[in-house]
């Protein structure tokens with residue numbers, strides 16, 4: 001997604017864009033990515049409203065994307081929606097803007113250099129390429145692990161049934177406390193007498 005600084009006015013103008021699968025693949029499906037367990041269902045949709053505030057560029061918007069993943073506990077496939085909103089304020093880069101070499105390279109390449117929190121940054125020139133920023137937003141909303149629901153009970157480690165569907169008769173092999181062990185031993189002893 002690109003915006004042109006000289007086309008901005010004080011009145012926010014909204015664009016909706018959905019970059020295709022190529023975009024997704026370029027950002028999220030490199031072969032060495034640990035995120036390969038998530039598959040794209042539909043291309044992400046971005047809504048971005050942009051306007052100017054004096055010299056600054058003010059961007060506000062949100063995104064949504066739906067992924068397909070395999071639950072790490074129960075192994076079922078499930079749908080994982082990612083969505084978030086954002087606000088980004090870019091100011092024109094100046095001589096003493098605190099940019100590191102990586103930031104300068106980004107500025108060179110895209111016209112945009114992002115600050116630490118992804119809420120502020122710098123721009124240079126007229127044509128600003130927002131793709132890196134948008135991909136970064138998605139990466140930040142990425143789940144730490146693939147779980148179909150927070151309280152998914154997963155598979156029984158002993159018999160393998162899906163515990164969210166069926167109860168099994170397997171007992172937890174670990175006693176709850178040392179006293180539980182004593183209890184068991186005492187029962188055994190009294191039984192053998």
Ligand SMILES: [Zn+2]
Pocket residue numbers: 071072073074075076147148149152153154
């Ligand atoms: Zn699950």
Ligand SMILES: [Zn+2]
Pocket residue numbers: 156157158159160161168169170
């Ligand atoms: Zn079981």
